[in-house]
Amino acid sequence: MAMNRGAFGDVPLTTLFPFLSPDEVEFLRHAARAVDAARVDGDGVExxxxxxxxxxxxxQSWTPIILGLDVIEQAAGVDQLEFRLEVVWTDRGRLAxxxxxxxxxxxxxxxxxxxxDALRLVVGEENSLTGAFQTGAExxxxxxxxPRDADYWRVRAGLPARQRC
Structure with missing residues (x-):
């Protein structure tokens, strides 16, 4: 599945979400900028x-991603630590x-x-897309x-530690 990549300012939000008002589009941009500001450095964001x-x-047998922000904090060798914020379709045709x-x-x-650790907020009566995205960004x-260390998160989740050579 081909994904477009670039700066958040390049994301065609009005094409992806034509029902959003100009204020709601700016709200999404503001939330994305807040995530960008929380990063350690300017690298590692997709x-x-x-x-x-x-x-x-x-x-689908997979989750159709419409929009994704991935903050990759550790990708040394074969290890990985990633913080993700995505807008996706649920299997029932609702945004989340x-x-x-x-x-x-x-x-x-x-x-x-x-x-x-994960959070899913389905858009509907209780959550607007902008509210769900903002909560996810927060x-x-x-x-x-x-700590931005994959081993910290594994211990927290009760997963096996990385094998050290």
Whole structure:
């Protein structure tokens, strides 16, 4: 699935979410800038979007990501620590804001990665897209104040530690 990548200012928010008002678009941009400001440095951030997912693609065996902000804090060798904020489609055709801390797997059975802390807010009666995205952004900002070490997050989640050579 081809994803476009670039600065958040390049994200065509009005194409991805044509129902948003200009104020709501600016609200999303403000939340993304707040996540950017919480980073240690200017490196390690990916912003991606999929124009083909602007319309619900139907139930899939995978989660269709519309918009993603990934803050990669540690990607040394074979280890990984990633903080994600995404707008996705649920399998029922509703928008959701997902936020997660993701680490590389060191289990006996290779699961590739694990979300060790996660939040999903489905857009609907209780959550607007802007409110869900803002809450997700605040969660990511909070996580970024914790140790930026994948082993810390594995211990916190009760996962096996990385094998040191």
């Amino acid at each position: 912003r991606e979007w999929a124009l083909q997912h602007a319309v619900f693609p139907g139930t 804001a997902d936020a997660a801390v993701n680490v590389a797997c060191w289990c006996d059975t290779d699961h590739a990665t694990h979300d060790v 969660r990511v900002i909070g996580w970024l104040t914790d």
